[in-house]
Amino acid sequence: MTNSVVIAVDGPVAAGKGTLARRLADKYGYAYLDTGSLYRAVGAKVLRAGGDPADAGFATRMAESLEDSDLTSKDLRSEAVGLAASKVAVVPGVRAALLDYQQRFASQPPGGKPGAVLDGRDIGTVVCPQAQVKLFVTARDEVRAGRRHKELMDKGENVTFERVLDDLRRRDEQDRARSAAPLRPADDAHLLDTSDLAIEAAVAAAVDIIARKLKP
Template identity: 55%
Template sequence: MTDDKTFVIAIDGPAASGKGTLARKLAAHFDYALLDTGALYRAVGLNVARHGGDPEKEADAVAAARALGDMDLSDPAIRGESTGALASKVAAIPAVRDILLAFQRDFAESPPGGKTGAILDGRDIGTVVCPDADVKIYIIADVETRAKRRFLEQYGPNGTEAQYEAILADLVQRDARDMNRSTAPLKPAKNAHLLDTTNSDIEAVFEAALGLISKEQANV
């Protein structure tokens, strides 16, 4: 465990793999504090864009990261598809990651609300943010499946082929950027449990994760 009081679960994976949905269900089940770390980077990227900055320029992204406030994380605009691309760009800047790292680690070590556990989902939780997490889960799914999920979320059954292709292209680009960045690239931790959601619904994935977590809790 990270310390005597907090049980930490790290959930990583690419965009639209289902890690956020799984994290929310697990947090509700165990009554653990939940941090969607991607929201931090989305908020930074969105603030850069709103101030006319360049999300790939270090000075602009660092200024936005330092000015990040609680209200930024509740802004509905951070869930937009275009904001996800901005997040991937600012996340590739080491100085931005350094600024947000302390916030994430503090959350894991001292969860808000007096919770006895913390769940963090993102792209480098098990490898960088919480390398000593009690349970590490890495969610995978093929990019076409992830694109279809995001497509249905954004446009429903009446979306066009062109809209699907645009989402697919964006996810391919984001995967490449996240996996190949020099700092904290997206990859499973050596001791992470891999869960493939390509052909599994959320309930099946949830039950599999529960089994992994319950086993580790029994050993604490």
């Protein structure tokens, strides 16, 4: 790592970590990376090629050939791609292919920015274990499913709340049970439950934590 400030924001799907991380990056003028989009891009690339996300060799080849244009695909937020992302994320070869990209982003933030905010599942534990600030964002299952359901309905996807809740819990289990970088808070992470917090309140709580951690 260089002297750039790194803020790691981890947590399960729909906990609010992405919105929080983007707001923090804007506030501090830091570079922002949604690392989940990398895995979604790999999952989408596998599906478009007609492959099986559980095929480790194929998924690894897709990760190794990932291009910036793959990160802007319109289908990255679909449920099918989300499930594929959880499957490719357990493949050690995929994680290795994407790890270097993430670490370079953190140590050398693009645009000469003074710091970086990365959100994902294993930023504080694997990608940036030396991050100056580590946040683990969570929320109750039903709250997270409600947020995700609204997001999908707003995009015109006709899916039931129960289906979203089931998918969310299945993805949680996949993320926690995988042998490669399972979802868990770092030992020195600050837990932030957003179940009953509006985004402004969540940002304020995070800013307070950051101020204490970065205090000279």
